[in-house]
Amino acid sequence: MGSRETPAERRRKGPRFGANFMSVLEVSRELVCLCGEGLVIDINSAGIAMLGAENGEQVVGRAFRNLVGGDYAGVIDDLLHLKEIEDSAFPIKIVHLDGGTFEAELQIHPARELGPAYAVVTARDISRQGHLARTARHSEDRFQALVERSMHLVLLCHGGRIGYINATGVKVLGGNDPSQFVGIPVSEIFAGEYREIVASDLPALLDEGGVVPMRLARLDGSAFDAQIKATPLPSRGAAPEYMVEARDITGQIRAVAALRHMNDTLEQQVVARTHELAEERFRAVEARAFVESLLEAVPNPLWWKDIDGRYLGYNGAFRELHQISATDWVGRTTAEMVNAEFAAISAKADVKALADTGRIQFEAHLEVAPEKALDVVVNKTVWRARDKRPEGVIGVMLDITERKRMEAELRRLATTDVLTGIFNRRHFMEMARNEVDRARRHGRPMVALMLDIDHFKRINDTYGHPVGDVAIKALADVCTEIVRHEDVLGRLGGEEFAIVLTETDLDGALLVAERLRLAVAAIRIPAEQGIVAFTTSIGVAERLETDTTIDSMLSRADMALYSAKRSGRNKVAVG
Structure with a gap:
């Protein structure tokens, strides 16, 4: 049934x-x-x-x-x-x-x-x-000629679909004719998880403003790395219009990989040469000059320490990173010079390297100045004397701060609503399902709330959509202030919100709902036409033993919400 x-x-x-x-x-x-x-x-x-x-x-x-x-x-x-x-x-x-x-x-x-x-x-x-548009055709023709001759992919999109693609874009995406792309959803040119992000939350990409690293898909199914910039355009209708520019960065990534390979090769050469210097005790002036030149040529911070963890030397990249001279840190230990967290992890890596466990790698947070910290990857290896005894440790560092930032930003785009900053529908449903499973396993109470803005269409029609957006954001802010950190709050779409109250029975949920109702009724938004006030109707549904998913709870809460609206709005109803 x-x-x-x-x-x-x-x-x-x-x-x-x-x-x-x-x-x-x-x-x-x-x-x-x-x-x-x-x-x-x-x-x-x-x-x-x-x-x-x-x-x-x-x-x-x-x-x-x-x-x-x-x-x-x-x-x-x-x-x-x-x-x-x-x-x-x-x-x-x-x-x-x-x-x-x-x-x-x-x-x-x-x-x-x-x-x-x-x-x-x-x-x-x-x-x-x-x-009116045709009167500007001459300027548009010149603009189109420039776009067609662009070295990068350029799209003009209307709503969620491609309306124009330049010749470079057709070639980059592996096509033969613009008709292969005109009219298709713009999300189809993205690869993997990026396609889902663009399809589910295109406004998030438009709101980014700057350049975003993503992956695009060719017609043959192959993928490539690109830098994307989406620019909103003045729209002639209800659907948004925007321009998408994409630059293939596959060559740059290959160059970076080649540079990393060169760094690894240089590191191996440094290790080998350092062994020789340990055997000769730096007696040859010519050898010392060669090694110093070699170390200075390595673009990443590099250093070497003795068996007790005291710095013996470091290259120019290391000095530039810490803003020190060639002798400031010589004879000192890491624990004396950097933040305690990084020093502790580094000391453990030194012990492992000296125990001859091979190359040691770790990620850590390095504070290089009072208000400047980096995420880094460190590789360490032991260097030995002529009799094969360990003489110390050599380390090389790579700054991955920007990569970490981009990873965090992609996670944020995939889980949050751009307008309100709370969970988007997809992530809310995922978190809510987890809470239902937990409550069922442990037999704990749980309540779902559905709420939206009463007469929201009237606000948009009277004061305009920007004021409507402010009202939605104000409602989200009130919910964020009232619900607890362990509760789950999300925007399901438009002016509709949902809340999962964990470890809460029906009586407690009704108290929360009433606080929300009163707080929303107290909101005042200044607009050109006057002060905007609005109310909310709230539906409440307690978890039943027969509830196996969040969907059944939200369905009852939604029916209760409509019951509250039918009985006059600005009310709390139980489903």
């Missing part, structure tokens, strides 16, 4: 259409038509006039894809057959019955309640905007 569809799920699926909706939309000044299996079934009077028809019979029965010009016909057919769902409006050309065209902004809404492959199509005439 299938699970019932929750109100939240019905809301997220978009508008619903009754049998008489075409009569209602007859007053619309935009083209509105009903399509089934891609064919026009009904069309309003404004649509008949926009297509240059005398009556509806001239349009009904036609394939809607034949009314679309340009490269979008195939994509339109997939959307009309509900093979793909595009939430945002996008620009296309509509073909008059007499063969002429006009520019329009198109949006397709699934209407499965009317039929299995039914869709409602709306189109807004944007020819005037197109005329």
